[in-house]
Structures are given as C-alpha cells and as structure tokens.
Amino acid sequence: MDYLSDDSKSNDILKVIANVARRSLGTDVSFVGMFKDGNRLIKAVSKNLSSDSAISENDSAESNNTYCYNITNGSLPNFIEDTNSNEITKNLSVTKDLNIGSYIGLPITSSTGHVYGTLCCFNNRPLSISKNYDHKVLESLAHTAGLLLDLSKETQNTISSNRIRIESALINNAINILFQPIYDVEKDKVVGYECLSRFDNPSEIPTYEWFKQARECKLDTELELAAFLKAISFLNLFPSDQYLSINLSPNSIYNKQSMAIITGFDLSRIVIEITEHERVKSYDAFKLALLDLRKKGAKIAIDDAGAGYASLKHILEIDADKIKLDISLIRDIDSDKKRRALARALIAFANEIGTEVLAEGVETKDEMMTLVGMGVSYVQGYYIGRPVKFESIFK
Structure with a gap:
C-alpha cells in the first residue's frame, strides 16, 4: 500500500474524477488520498464555495491517523453519517482539523488488488447519506482512478526501463x-x-x-x-x-x-x-x-x-x-x-x-x-x- 503517481497528466485527470464525485454526491469536499512511505498525501481536492474545511492539496499525515488508512484496512466502514458517533473518527485529529461531519470513501486499487489510496467525499456536518446511489457512483469513479494509476505506473516503469537502457548506451x-x-x-x-x-x-x-x-x-x-x-x-x-x-x-x-x-x-x-x-x-x-x-x-x-x-x-x-x-x-x-x-x-x-x-x-x-x-x-x-x-x- 505504497504508491504515488507524480505524473502531471494523471493528476489532472484525478482532479476531474474528484470534482465529478463531489458534484454527483452533493458533498462539500472530495479528494484523492494517496499512500506513500507510511503517509497519506492529499491530492486532487474539489471543494464547494461554502465549505470552510482547511483541506488542501499536498497535505500529508501519518497513514494510521487518517480515514483513508482506516477504511482500507477495515477499521472503519465506507460510510460514516456522523463522525462524532464513531469511536475512532471522533478521536482522530483530522476530524476536527478538516471539519469532517459525515464521510464516504472507497479504496482505489490496481487490477491486481494493490491499494493506491482512496477516493473520498465528506460534508462539514452530519448528513444522511443515500448508501445505494452514492456507493455505485463512487465505486465507478474509484475504479476509473485505479485504471488510470495502473496506466500511469506502467508508463513510469517503461520510462524507468528506457532510462536505464539509454544511460547504459551513454556510459558504454x-x-x-x-x-x-x-x-x-x-x-x-x-x-x-x-x-x-x-x-x-x-x-x-x-x-x-x-x-x-x-x-x-x-x-x-x-x-x-x-x-x-x-x-x-x-x-x-x-x-x-x-x-x-x-x-x-x-x-x-x-x-x-x-x-x-x-x-x-x-x-x-x-x-x-x-x-x-x-x-x-x-x-x-x-x-x-x-x-x-x-x-x-x-x-x-x-x-x-x-x-x-x-x-x-x-x-x-x-x-x-x-x-x-x-x-x-x-x-x-x-x-x-x-x-x-x-x-x-x-x-x-x-x-x-x-x-x-x-x-x-x-x-x-x-x-x-x-x-x-x-x-x-x-x-x-x-x-x-x-x-x-x-x-x-x-x-
């Protein structure tokens, strides 16, 4: 559970996915959380104008102190309608720091099951969430993000392989x-x-x-x-x-x-x-x-x-x-x-x-x-x- 794409084109598409997720679900905020070196890095943030959340791109936190990590390891459900009623989320500092009242998130995984991170949406106050509709929309977008990151990783691996071959030609x-x-x-x-x-x-x-x-x-x-x-x-x-x-x-x-x-x-x-x-x-x-x-x-x-x-x-x-x-x-x-x-x-x-x-x-x-x-x-x-x-x- 440790991969982060630095490809600018992929990040631009992730921003589109986050924006579609927020608008489709009607939440205040959406973002993509990526795992790297034991941390969760926030990418591709989409916020409506009325949100007072302090979330911003490239914010980093230790993975085990985040919703993203706890959802992917099964400690938290995908849907939390009131973060103050859950023993884990009410004690996480990120709940207060980002003003998270209700939350929905799904893992972003590779075709082989590797976890890249999560696609998340939250409101600044507790709200009833329609689980059936939201789950289908977010699941589809998370799957798309996983396919994108698979392609990005494959491209990066190809570039790395090409670099080694070209550097070898230069050296020799x-x-x-x-x-x-x-x-x-x-x-x-x-x-x-x-x-x-x-x-x-x-x-x-x-x-x-x-x-x-x-x-x-x-x-x-x-x-x-x-x-x-x-x-x-x-x-x-x-x-x-x-x-x-x-x-x-x-x-x-x-x-x-x-x-x-x-x-x-x-x-x-x-x-x-x-x-x-x-x-x-x-x-x-x-x-x-x-x-x-x-x-x-x-x-x-x-x-x-x-x-x-x-x-x-x-x-x-x-x-x-x-x-x-x-x-x-x-x-x-x-x-x-x-x-x-x-x-x-x-x-x-x-x-x-x-x-x-x-x-x-x-x-x-x-x-x-x-x-x-x-x-x-x-x-x-x-x-x-x-x-x-x-x-x-x-x-």
Missing part, C-alpha cells in the same frame, strides 16, 4: 555512426555525408524511438551530444573538400553545456541539421543561440522541409544555408504533380533568398532526374548510396 559509448553520401549533381561528385546514429540494439528499437524515449526521460541533450561527438571524431578522416552533416534539436542548441562543448570544435566543415522534434518557442532567442555555431563556421540546414508545420516555420524564421526536402515530398515526385507543385514552391522560395536545396530520400533515377529538372543541385538517398560504416566508404 554504444552509439555507432553510419554515413550517407550527399551528391552534387553539377560537379558529379560526393561533397559530404549525413551522419546517422545507430545503436547496439538487440531489441531492434528504431533510432527515432531512441531519441523520442530520450526526450521522455530528459536525456535528449545528453544523447544528441554523444552522437555529435562520435560523428565529429571522424571529420579529419574525410577529404578536406567534404563536410559532415549532423542533426541537433532546438533543445540541444538552447543547452549551454552542450553548446560550450560543440563550439569548442572548428565547425567550418560541419552542417547542423535542425530537426523538428520540438517547436521553437522564440525564434529571436533561437537565432541568437545559432550565432555561436555560425561563428565557429557551421552552416545551418532545415531538415524535413515540407513534412510539417515546424519545418515550414523554421524556413520562414531561420536564415538557413540549406533546405532539405523531406522524403515524403520526394517519394514518386516524378509521377505526382501535387508533390512537384509543392517542391517547386519551396525551390523557388529557396532561390529567392539564396539558400541551397537538397533533396533527401531519392531512391530512383526518375525521381532524381525530375528533381534536377526542377533545379535541385544536391541529392541524397538510396539511389546515390545507402548509409554505411566509415570503413566501407573508401574501399
């Missing part, structure tokens, strides 16, 4: 870098490589899931920095006329600790691709953060252009050096006039502001020839070359 430097060529059509040569992270991965978790889970675990900047450092360690192994393109999210670019490390390198042969995992809240602040990268010689590219709202905002707000057309826009562009129309618009925009356009995800000759005919000079994709380990590039 278990990030591998593959390199996909970027081809200059006019010069007929490879001018750079995008660095793509892969992980020692017995569970075959996709790379994008690693970074998504890292964001959920608040480890995204650490994982991105580790990937950046691994990628840039290869830079001097490439010819001096080739560059490396490395992904960074706005979160990492805002992070002062990460930027202090990244800007310690000469970035004149580095392109930073801005991913769109998080929307930029302030482009003025973001552009200031990008200045440190530009001062070290880095070029800025907008990744996934045409794939979503965020990338289009990036194009409008950031003075990017390169715009990368997303694979979803490139697929079958040779036979899809809608994709061609949108691509032409982005290419025209880029030409107007003097920005290079790179098409990623090019998989067929027809796709490439269509793009070249539209004025695209740089392409990347399986038609040009698949991502490979460094050792395979210069064989």
